[in-house]
Amino acid sequence: MKHTKTLLMSVVLSASVLLSSTVLAENHVITAVGMKYKPTVLKIAPGDTVSWEAMSIHLTESIEGMIPEGAEGWMSKLGESFQTQPLTVEGVYFYKCTPHWGARMGGVIIVGNPTNLAAITASKPKGALKYYVKKANKAMK
Numbered sequence: 001m002k003h004t005k006t007l008l009m010s011v012v013l014s015a016s017v018l019l020s021s022t023v024l025a026e027n028h029v030i031t032a033v034g035m036k037y038k039p040t041v042l043k044i045a046p047g048d049t050v051s052w053e054a055m056s057i058h059l060t061e062s063i064e065g066m067i068p069e070g071a072e073g074w075m076s077k078l079g080e081s082f083q084t085q086p087l088t089v090e091g092v093y094f095y096k097c098t099p100h101w102g103a104r105m106g107g108v109i110i111v112g113n114p115t116n117l118a119a120i121t122a123s124k125p126k127g128a129l130k131y132y133v134k135k136a137n138k139a140m141k
């Protein structure tokens, strides 16, 4: 009897551990407002996903060389309510709305530790990218 109870407890325990790791992965929503993404800087945990809403004339595209090494980039279609795969590689992901990048429409997602931010900052990016790198560093202070 006592053995059965212990066994049951361990089954319940492992089931809840499994469940919590699934439940803890969150989706975070970024909304296009005018020519801006809100929030502009988003901090999430590894394994979380991000989606974009109110995209009407916008899209989201990760910027080549501006995401962590080994991470997969993305590119949505114009107007699409896009959702990323779980972002499992820690670091900083810069993205842009390609048609409105000239108007600086973009943002930054920080997944866990910003492993690649120092190197990106040291590369002295220009223009809109410089603006978002500054924002990312500010968010980490």
Ligand SMILES: [Cu+2]
Pocket (backbone or CB within 6 Å): 035, 057, 058, 059, 097, 098, 099, 100, 105
């Ligand atoms: Cu746009």
